[in-house]
Amino acid sequence: MPPNVTSELILDAPTNNKGPKTFRRADIVKSLDHGQNQTDYSMDEPWNIIIDNKVYDIRDFVRDHPGGAVILTHIGKDATDAFSNFHPESAYEILANLYVGDIAADDMVTSKKGFTTELRDMKQQFKNLGYFESSKAYYTFKVLTNLSILTISVSILIRYGGTLSGVLLSSFFMGVFWQQCGWLSHDFLHHQVFEQRKWNNVMAHFLGAICLGFSPSWWKDKHNTHHASPNVHGQDPDISTHPILTWSEYALSDLFTSENDAPPTIYSPEVSRFLVKYQPLFYFPILHFARISWCIQSFLFVLPGWKKFETNDPRMPVNPAELVGLVLHHAWYFITIYLFIPKAWLALAFYFTSQAMGGLLISLVFVLNHNGMKxxxxxxxxxxxxxAQQVVTGRDIIASNPSFQWCVDWFCGGLNYQIEHHLFPTMPRHHFHKVQLKIQLLCEKYNIPYHRTTFIKGTQEVLRRLGQVSAASWKLA
Structure with missing residues (x-):
């Protein structure tokens, strides 16, 4: 159900409806029904958000929102920092058209103390130091070296495509190429590299759709919502992987309801319970299939007439060129297999091994970002x-030996500074190491849990969390 912001929440509302209205902050915030993740478009209540002590009704704008369904995550909330983190200055002009009133003068947030205020000030300091400006030389080097990995993979096939060892070695480099394409397209889609967004989108289309085979619009539709509500049950799509992998006890409720009451799913209750009960054993095998799943989801997302199965939420607008990009990706991939691998069984070996390697290398890092955290x-x-929510739900990854931190930074594509990335999503990755310690000290000052660990220990935490949920499912059963 949508938030119930009624006329009783409005103070001193003008009868001629020509002037701004005055709202109580607590009434707007409490109006949100926390238990619901669906929004009923047939109902006629306003969908209000608060930004900088001003109130905006986004109901009529939701379906036109360029960022897709992520806007629904902040109905009834103060979206000041979320808005400033994810939007360019030009977005404020659009926002002005949705203005309906102000927070009452005695209810405005004006405090100059606290974690949020210090972090806002720190962000401005980082901007003054140039930490939000990218090194074009750095990203040119990253793109060219990544394309060289693809060259190595294809060169091995040209020379040794008739041997199993050559096919397997080439598959490994292809998987590494796809992984690094993922990190680079991530940077461009967060508009970390160019000031003009269109050039970021062009590079993301090349690296994401043509090279990697993932739809940028599909990715942004998921990833924007994840950034707005990290690790929030019922909102964050990155933890909505039940029953393939189940990250919290909240997701277990449907397993033990009657079949008439259970939510719709492509899995039978018996299969779902089996997967959850033994999910620590299935974890690594499942990761190998992640890339194939993401490629299929990308294709479905860009196909004309595609519609979400779960909700009627608005989705990210799709550039028609994305479908062409995905077709080109599979064209160059399968043509390479056809030209340089003479035997059918070796061609199949290359296909499944390269897909599995790509899925494993991407998801090993991807899962460590937030899974297993609160x-x-x-x-x-x-x-x-x-x-604070961005911090407590994230996990930074460090090298056990500081001398090898550069290896972790390269392998994880900067996502090992996950907390810093969530606080400053448009900051280029090559500046994260400059701000990491300052963020950690600020969190310690305000007793906000800040978690850093090694790759192996982080993976152990993930497996431990899967085991805890698995054990809970056994008890419920």
Whole structure:
């Protein structure tokens, strides 16, 4: 159900409807029904958000929002920091058209103290130091070296495509190429590289759609929502992988309801329960299939007439060129197999091995970013500071030996500074190491949990969390 912001929440509302209205902050915030993740478009209540002590009704704008369904995650909330983190200055002009009133003068947030205020000030300091400006030489080097990995993979096939060892070695380099394409397209889609967004989108289309085979629009539709509500049960798509992998006990409720009451799923209750009960054993095998799944989802997303199965939420607008890009990706990939691998069984070996390697290398890093960290209910998220939520749900990865930190940075594509990335999503990755310690010290000052660990220990934490949920499912059963 949508938030119930009624006329009783409005103070001193002008009868001629020509002037701005005055709202109480608590009434707008409490109006959100935390237990619901669906929004009923047939109902006629306003969908209000708060930004800089001003109130905006986004109901009529939701379906036109360029960022897709992510806007729904902040109905009834103070979206000040979320808005400033994810939008360019030009977005404020659009926002002005949605303005409906102000927060009452005695209810405005004007405090100059606290974690959020210090972090805002720190962000401005980083901007003054040039930390939000990218090195074009750095990204040119990254793109060219990554294309050289593809060259190595194809060269091995040209020379040794008739041997199993050559096919397997080439598959490994192809998987590494896809992984690094993922990190680079991630940077461009966060507009970290160019000031003009169109050039970021062009590079993301080349690296993401043509090279990697993932739809940029599909990725942004998921990833924007993840950034707005990390690890929030019922909102963050990155933890909505039940029953393939189940990250919290909240997701277990449907396993033990009657079949008439259970939510729709492509899996039978018996299969779902089996997967959850033994998910620590299935974890690594499942990761090998991640890339194939993401490629299929990308194709479905860009196909004309595609519609979400779960909700009627608005989705990210799709550039028609994306379908062409995905076709080109599979064209060059299968043509390479056809030209340089003479035997059918070796061609199949290359296909499955390269796909599995790509899925494993991407998801090993991807899962460490947030999975196994604190899961929030919508109500907990609603009552938590936006920046604090980014910190407590994220995990930074460091090298056990500082001398090899560069290896972790390269392999993880900068995502090992996950907390810093969530606080400053448009900051280029090559600046994260400059701000990491300052962020950690600020979190310690305000007793906000800041988690750093090694790749192996982080993976152990992930497996431990899967085991805890698995054990809970056994008890419920």
């Amino acid at each position: 899961i929030l209910t919508m109500e907990e998220s609603h009552n938590m500071d936006f920046f």
